[in-house]
Amino acid sequence: MLSVGHLILLGLAFSITVISLAGVLFLKMGKIKQLQNAVDKLKKSLDEMDEQAKLIVRTDMELNKTQEELDKKIAGLYGLQILSRAISTTLEENQIFKTIKAGHLEDLGFEKACGLLWNDKEKKFVLQLNIGYPEEEINAITSFVDKHKEAFQNLIKDEKTLSSISPDISLKERINQIFAVHAFVVSPILPKERGKGFLFVGTENTDVTITEGDEELITILGHQIGQALENARLFENTWQAHQELEKKVEERTHQLTLALEELKKVSNRKTDFVSAVSHELRTPLTSIKGYASILLTGKLGKVPEDVRERLEKINRHSDELTHLVNDLLDISRIESGRMTMKPEAQDLRNIVAGVLDLLSAQLKEKYINTQVNVAGDALTVLADASQINRVFINLIGNAIKFTPEKGKITISSHKAGDRVEVDIADNGCGIPAEAQEAIFEEFYRVDNPINQQVKGTGLGLTLVKRIIEAQGGKIWVKSKVGEGSTFSFTLPHPA
Amino acid sequence: MVQDTINVGIGLSTNKDPVVAAKEALQQARIRLHQEHINLAIVFSTVDLACAILLKTIGLSLSGVPIIGCSAAAIISHQGIFKHGLVIMLLSLPDEVYFNTACVKEIKTKTSLTAGRVLADKLLYGFHQVKRNISIIFSDGLMEEGSNLIQGLQERLGISFPLVGASASDNLTFRKTYLYFNQEIFNDAACGILFGGKLNFGLGIKHGWKPLGKPRYVTRSSGNIVHEIDNAPAIKVYEEYLACNLSELRKKLKRVSILYPIGIYLSGEEEYLLRNLLSVEDDGSLIFQGNVPCESLIRLMIGTKESCLAATQAALDDAKRGLMARQTKFVFVFDSISRYILLGRNAYKELEIIKAGLGKDTPIIGIYTYGEQAPLKSINYQGRAYFHNQTVNILGVGGFN
Numbered sequence: 001m002l003s004v005g006h007l008i009l010l011g012l013a014f015s016i017t018v019i020s021l022a023g024v025l026f027l028k029m030g031k032i033k034q035l036q037n038a039v040d041k042l043k044k045s046l047d048e049m050d051e052q053a054k055l056i057v058r059t060d061m062e063l064n065k066t067q068e069e070l071d072k073k074i075a076g077l078y079g080l081q082i083l084s085r086a087i088s089t090t091l092e093e094n095q096i097f098k099t100i101k102a103g104h105l106e107d108l109g110f111e112k113a114c115g116l117l118w119n120d121k122e123k124k125f126v127l128q129l130n131i132g133y134p135e136e137e138i139n140a141i142t143s144f145v146d147k148h149k150e151a152f153q154n155l156i157k158d159e160k161t162l163s164s165i166s167p168d169i170s171l172k173e174r175i176n177q178i179f180a181v182h183a184f185v186v187s188p189i190l191p192k193e194r195g196k197g198f199l200f201v202g203t204e205n206t207d208v209t210i211t212e213g214d215e216e217l218i219t220i221l222g223h224q225i226g227q228a229l230e231n232a233r234l235f236e237n238t239w240q241a242h243q244e245l246e247k248k249v250e251e252r253t254h255q256l257t258l259a260l261e262e263l264k265k266v267s268n269r270k271t272d273f274v275s276a277v278s279h280e281l282r283t284p285l286t287s288i289k290g291y292a293s294i295l296l297t298g299k300l301g302k303v304p305e306d307v308r309e310r311l312e313k314i315n316r317h318s319d320e321l322t323h324l325v326n327d328l329l330d331i332s333r334i335e336s337g338r339m340t341m342k343p344e345a346q347d348l349r350n351i352v353a354g355v356l357d358l359l360s361a362q363l364k365e366k367y368i369n370t371q372v373n374v375a376g377d378a379l380t381v382l383a384d385a386s387q388i389n390r391v392f393i394n395l396i397g398n399a400i401k402f403t404p405e406k407g408k409i410t411i412s413s414h415k416a417g418d419r420v421e422v423d424i425a426d427n428g429c430g431i432p433a434e435a436q437e438a439i440f441e442e443f444y445r446v447d448n449p450i451n452q453q454v455k456g457t458g459l460g461l462t463l464v465k466r467i468i469e470a471q472g473g474k475i476w477v478k479s480k481v482g483e484g485s486t487f488s489f490t491l492p493h494p495a
Numbered sequence: 496m497v498q499d500t501i502n503v504g505i506g507l508s509t510n511k512d513p514v515v516a517a518k519e520a521l522q523q524a525r526i527r528l529h530q531e532h533i534n535l536a537i538v539f540s541t542v543d544l545a546c547a548i549l550l551k552t553i554g555l556s557l558s559g560v561p562i563i564g565c566s567a568a569a570i571i572s573h574q575g576i577f578k579h580g581l582v583i584m585l586l587s588l589p590d591e592v593y594f595n596t597a598c599v600k601e602i603k604t605k606t607s608l609t610a611g612r613v614l615a616d617k618l619l620y621g622f623h624q625v626k627r628n629i630s631i632i633f634s635d636g637l638m639e640e641g642s643n644l645i646q647g648l649q650e651r652l653g654i655s656f657p658l659v660g661a662s663a664s665d666n667l668t669f670r671k672t673y674l675y676f677n678q679e680i681f682n683d684a685a686c687g688i689l690f691g692g693k694l695n696f697g698l699g700i701k702h703g704w705k706p707l708g709k710p711r712y713v714t715r716s717s718g719n720i721v722h723e724i725d726n727a728p729a730i731k732v733y734e735e736y737l738a739c740n741l742s743e744l745r746k747k748l749k750r751v752s753i754l755y756p757i758g759i760y761l762s763g764e765e766e767y768l769l770r771n772l773l774s775v776e777d778d779g780s781l782i783f784q785g786n787v788p789c790e791s792l793i794r795l796m797i798g799t800k801e802s803c804l805a806a807t808q809a810a811l812d813d814a815k816r817g818l819m820a821r822q823t824k825f826v827f828v829f830d831s832i833s834r835y836i837l838l839g840r841n842a843y844k845e846l847e848i849i850k851a852g853l854g855k856d857t858p859i860i861g862i863y864t865y866g867e868q869a870p871l872k873s874i875n876y877q878g879r880a881y882f883h884n885q886t887v888n889i890l891g892v893g894g895f896n
Contacts, residue, residue, distance in 0.1 A: 046709045047709070049708070049709065050708045050709040053707045053708035053709075053736070053795070054708070054735060054736050054738070056707060056797070057707065057708075057736045057737060057755060057795070057797065058736075058737065058738055060754070060797060061737060061747075061750070061751075061754065061755075064750065064754055065750070068750075068839075071839045071840060074840070075839075075840065102579070103579075106578065111666075204668055205667060205668070207667075207749045
């Protein structure tokens with residue numbers, strides 16, 4: 001049996017335990033509350049963090065979308081640049097479409113393409129480019145285009161680019177079906193004149209959405225192709241014209257060569273003929289002149305005055321004829337290359353002085369003043385001694401002939417490169433412009449009063465020209481009617 | 496003379512004609528192999544070249560050499576990344592290295608699980624007395640329940656047996672992917688190689704995506720379909736984070752799938768196991784590429800180009816560690832197509848990282864895949880192979896010398 005004391009102690013112990021437990025419970029409750037608060041805070045933080053994560057994801061999504069579009073645009077522009085470069089450097093029309101490869105198209109974001117150009121003869125669009133279509137599909141496409149050619153012609157006429165995002169595009173579904181694509185862009189190809197057409201690009205990728213940027217890129221590509229076609233056609237035309245011209249030039253050159261050969265033959269025959277005739281003429285001429293001279297001496301009997309007059313005429317005309325025959329012979333010798341030139345250094349002062357002395361009587365007769373300006377570095381020329389004299393005699397003789405009384409003749413020389421130029425100027429009647437080239441031709445005589453009065457063979461300047469040219473020189477004349485003429489020629493300098 | 500080392504010859508062609516491409520690639524590979532005896536050919540091509548004549552041409556040229564490979568959206572070699580092309584690797588193996596190749600067809604009829612078991616049995620044929628090292632599996636990229644195929648393989652090969660795989664891909668149209676086995680080409684199939692003997696390898700697998708937001712639990716799922724997350728329709732997670740409704744989400748699906756997959760938390764693993772969102776059901780259920788077990792702790796994941804490239808470096812470092820300083824004879828790279836899309840113009844940087852780490856002359860062959868299979872812990876042989884999304888798998892192979 002428990003005593004009262006035991007019971008009191010038990011009750012006390014129980015009370016202490018209860019109080020202790022209550023204390024512990026109170027403390028635990030506080031701790032739980034603290035933990036609960038911490039959990040709530042953590043949960044709140046987690047929720048806040050989750051909200052922040054949502055913001056991050058949304059921002060990231062936008063950033064990625066922008067980045068993707070930017071990447072697509074950069075890749076497209078890069079592809080377009082490469083393609084443009086390839087197209088613009090192609091000058092053959094049938095090669096332009098061949099430069100477009102699947103890789104270029106992929107850079108632009110497409111894997112299928114076809115290009116068609118209008119053919120006026122066949123009255124239909126003809127396929128020029130096919131990327132990504134097997135034969136049976138491309139046949140279906142060309143049939144479709146042929147069936148709806150008005151629609152495509154209108155597209156070209158309106159110079160409009162159409163795509164999957166264009167409003168009011170009636171054939172959209174059919175295009176998607178026939179061209180086997182999910183998204184597409186069609187852009188006209190517009191060279192200035194014939195053979196316009198269109199470029200179609202498309203993709204099967206269902207994730208692709210056509211943007212305005214895609215439309216712009218393909219429009220630029222269409223323009224580039226159009227421009228390249230135009231350039232190629234221009235080049236083709238120019239090339240063909242050039243070819244035709246070359247062909248014509250070749251034909252004409254051939255004709256001229258033949259004519260020249262014929263002319264040479266004729267000229268040679270003429271030279272031979274002149275040479276032969278001249279030789280044949282010289283013998284009887286010598287006899288005629290000889291007999292006339294003997295008769296004039298009176299050794300064969302007294303010559304009546306009227307016969308003397310006629311004999312003197314025969315003698316004079318025989319001289320002129322001999323002179324003419326000699327000139328003709330010389331010309332034909334030079335032309336045929338039979339005349340041998342001995343080029344030697346000739347002192348121009350001596351030649352000019354000799355010739356002026358020879359012609360002093362005519363100069364005095366007409367009171368002609370002469371002036372000689374032979375420069376220090378142009379004193380000598382390389383020429384055949386006897387022939388150069390003939391040149392000066394002819395040219396100064398002509399100058400005297402056409403210079404009026406009290407006129408002036410100037411003979412000058414100067415260095416012109418590795419040559420010496422000699423000018424013989426007079427202030428005579430001058431030569432009309434149209435005759436300035438012809439005077440060097442055989443038997444040409446300028447129609448003027450002096451020529452009508454004074455006889456000449458018409459061979460003097462021809463001979464001079466042949467002599468000068470045979471020695472590697474050139475001769476020309478500058479003249480003005482009423483003011484005078486300057487005959488100039490060049491000869492090598494004996495450096 | 497007994498061959499004591501692994502010799503490799505890789506050939507590449509971008510020719511559009513399959514016959515010409517096959518001949519070009521083979522010629523290059525043979526030249527690089529220096530006329531060594533050929534034991535095995537690995538063939539990867541883009542879908543435009545995936546045809547019977549390609550395999551016939553290669554088969555006739557190699558006369559009897561086992562051929563294995565698959566199609567891809569883009570192929571990888573040490574020469575670059577190609578959206579159109581064919582790459583062939585010819586292997587000349589020493590006598591101490593054993594291998595067996597096998598193929599399983601008509602997976603849909605058999606079921607993925609059975610197909611996995613059948614493939615494993617075929618691979619194991621003749622391997623009883625030989626030490627097995629690793630198996631490389633290529634499977635149809637459009638196969639549903641890819642995880643089950645792995646499960647079937649593991650049932651036979653062993654739960655912890657190193658298994659690396661790649662799901663074949665096409666040109667992102669998700670219509671047909673192709674498997675190459677000897678002179679034949681298949682859809683709805685899987686093929687593989689089982690290596691054994693004196694072979695050493697190092698595997699690195701990483702994705703680089705980071706968790707974001709608060710952790711959530713999958714409260715109802717079946718296979719790769721997640722019905723509820725935190726007792727609410729699964730779609731709610733994406734609706735909340737992206738501030739969009741079902742139809743808007745469907746429009747953004749491809750971008751969302753690549754940029755914001757879900758990550759399954761796995762204890763002890765450095766990275767979450769990613770699952771790409773494939774489609775959204777009308778009832779708000781989400782269908783992922785790969786199984787998502789019920790009660791999984793999941794997070795929404797976010798990745799950037801930088802994190803992606805950092806992961807490539809980390810995967811390479813793991814692979815090199817696994818090889819334990821042995822010379823790398825060749826490297827397989829199975830890279831997710833999602834990474835290719837995300838990196839865009841910078842995709843080549845992944846290859847540059849790998850080449851910089853292994854030496855520019857190390858033979859590299861690989862593909863962009865629709866899914867990758869690899870053990871979670873590759874180094875200690877104890878890791879169980881899982882179906883991965885968005886990862887880069889770098890498998891370096893070396894000899895014992």
